[in-house]
Structure formats: structure tokens, C-alpha cells
Amino acid sequence: MTDDITPKRPRGIYLLPNLFTTAALFAGFYAIVAAMNGQYVAAPVAIYIAMVLDGIDGRVARLTNTQSAFGAEYDSLSDMVSFGLAPALVVYSWALESLGKVGWLAAFIYAAAAALRLARFNTQVHVADKRFFQGLASPSAAAIVAGLVWVSHDLGLEGETMRWVAFVLTLAAGLLMVSNIRYHSFKGLDLRGKVPFVAILIVVLVYVTITIDPPKVLFGVFLLYALSGPVMTVYLRQRKRRERHHDSDDTGTPPADI
Template sequence: MEEKKSDVVELDSSSHKRGRGIYLLPNLFTTAALFSGFYAVLAAMNAQFEKAAVAIFIAMILDGLDGRVARMTNTQTAFGAEYDSLSDMVAFGLAPALVMYEWALHSLGKPGWLAAFVYTAGAALRLARFNSKLDVADNHYFQGLPSPSAAAIVAASVWVAVDNGIEGSNVAIIAGLITGACGLLMVSNVRYNSFKHIDLKGKVPFIAVVGIALVFAIILMQPPLILFLVFALYALSGLVTSVRSHFQQ
């Protein structure tokens, strides 16, 4: 009996030890997204703004993958959700604001860092509100502009300007308006389509695959400009829908 009891104790202790660990695969993607945001800040500090913008977009891709990987492998945990939020704050809250500040906003003085702070605070509040309403939120819509989309607008605008040889100090006011507007949209009540109702596992017509290939081809022609237009139109779509709903009431 003593041997059996000891075996039970050992099994219990080993199970307890396994329960204290974390799943590697989804958190690996989250860590990579966090690193991309961190790298974007370092690149901006060294005036490598194109690399900084690209790093933010890489963080977006990785952020989209970690949640899907967790769901596909059934490795969703509370730790993973919290870690993902902290990673999002760095990659989509701090990094875009600091990249924009280093590129253009610093030339405005106090209004410049104020615009950067409005964006950062907006991202933090947006993430906090999203996490607090996970159980009651409508999966078909986001309340406020999602932080990755706001980061994409800021990063793509820097990328477009650098790609065309435009100095940040020459368009600092426009940069400040874009940054501040994105920050305010994140904490607004404007609803944005989440596209979560799209069934990625279902079958689609052959022409849809051709269309996807064409979309990638168009993006590759002028990546910064196309990405900026796509996310800017997404930001405007929520505003248009809200105005239309207001007048229809």
C-alpha cells in the first residue's frame, strides 16, 4: 500500500508540475510579434524608418497567427491572452507612436509628443476595453478602430513618405493629425467589421483563389501605398457606417 501511495503522490506532483508550464507554440508567435515591435523602436532610433514600418507589419502577421494557432491546437490559456495583450501594447501602441515621433513629430515640440501620447493612450484604453468586454462583445464587430489597423495606418504613412523621399519635418502637421486621429478612433464608439464571420475552412469558388492572387500581386506592386490605402479605407468605412446609421434613425 505504501508503494501505491507513493506512486500516486509522484503522479500528482508530476501533473502539478506540468500544469505550471505554458504552451510553447502560440507564445512563440506572440514573443516574435513582441520582438518585431521592439525592433521597430530600435530601427526608428537609428533613423531606419522603412525597416521600422516593415517590422510593425510583420508584428501584425504574427499577432494574427498566434491566436489562430492557439485555437487550432487547443492551447488557449489566460496567460496567453494576457501575454498577447502586452505584446499588442508594445507592437501596436508604443512602437507606431515612437516611430512616428522619431520620424516627424519631434519637430513639432510639445504638440508632437502630445499627439504620440494620444495615440499610445488610445491603444492602451482600446486594449483594456476589448479585454474587459470579451464575454459580451459582438464577434461580428469591433468597438473602436482595432489597434493593429491603427498601427498599420501610422506605419504605412511613414513607409510611403520615406519611399518617396519626403522628409518628416515637412509633413509633421499631417503626421500629427494622422497619429492623433488614429488614437481617438481607437477609443471611439465607431463600429468596425471584424470579418470573423468569414469561414476560412469552407470551400470557395476557383475564381476566389484567382482574386486572392491578384490582390497579392497588386500589393506587391506598391506595398506601402496599397497597404496605407487599404487600412485608411477600413478606418473610413466605420465612420461612414456610423454617419449613415445616425441619419437613418
């Protein structure tokens, strides 16, 4: 009888990156609880904190070489709570509830779109162009929905007054998540390499601008980012159409229909 000397794989999970993922999950859960208690400043802020933590956990895992299948799945589940359910329930509690069935349907469409967006991302993560996102990323969509609540509360606007604006914006954010519109992911930026001194100055100016009026600045930035996808799509299509017409004029043959 011979002993089995095959080395056993160690069981367990990496602690450090999953701590940040758990913190992001907690922030998303807290946002839901805060909205239930009518705290419409704490709820959006918690979602923005979850965004920061969600951006940290993946980078920590890569820097410490602690990536794992468990961490990827856990991160997706945390994203679903923090950027799918939490924004939908926060905006529903704040404004959409007054619309009745139409309101909770809009909130559900947003939550379902976030789930579909995350599922599509997970299945295409190894084949997709990392420079672009297909559809609006769920953290950015959550920032728009939560930002509307934060900005409106900061301006003294009640949820019932803003209910139709919230309805349109919630549906739009959900549809953009499951669209085929491409968005820059900014993953091509080399954060570990050397940068010019002026880059550090720009970062300082960005921080200063945000601190001047966080709700308006953050909401405006993410709203512009959400609009950048459709604008660039229309621009690129028009440019391709002009190029096809130009080529047809040079060759004397009409462009082929696509």
C-alpha cells in the same frame, strides 16, 4: 494518515502560439530600435510583420487547442508594444519631434489610446459581438501611422515636411481606437470551410496588387478601413432617421426624441 491523491495541474505554458507572440513582440521592439537609428523603411515594415504574426498566434492557438489565460495576457502586452508604443515612437522620431511638446503629446495620446483600447477589449471579449470591433483595432491604427512614415519616405518626403499631417493622423488614429464607432472584424469568415474557386483567384489578385507598390497599397487599404467606420455610422444614423420620419408620416404622430 491518507495520501493526497488529488491530481496536480501541470504547470507551464504552451510553446507554439507563444513563439509567434514573442516574434511579434520582437518585431515591435525592432521597429523602435530602427526608428532610433533613422531607418524609416525597416521600422514600418517591422510593424507590419508584427501584424501578420499577431494574426497567426491566435489562430494557431485555436487550431491546436492551446488557448490559455497566460497566452491572452501575453498577447495583449505584445500588442501594446508592437501597436501602441512602437508606432507612437516611430512617428515621433520621424516627424513629431520637430513639433516639440505638441509632438510628444500627440504620440503619448496615441499610446494611451492603444492601452485603453486593449483594456476595453479584454474586459468585453466575452460579451461583445465578435462580428464587430468597438473602436478601431490597434493593429489597424498602427498600420495607418506606420504606413504614413513608409509612404512618405518612399515618396521622398521628409518628416519635418509632413509633421502636421503626421500630427493629425496620429491623433485621429488614437481617437478612433477609443471611440464607440463599430468596425467589421471579419471574424465571421470561415477559413476552414470550402470556398468557390473564384475566391482563390481573388486572393491571388490581392497579393499581386500589394506587391505592385506595398507602401501605397497597404496604407491606402488601412486608411479606407479606418474611414469605413465613420462613414457607415453616419449612413446608418441617417437611414434610421429617415425610417423614423417615414413611420411618423404613416401614423400621424411625431417621432420620439432619443
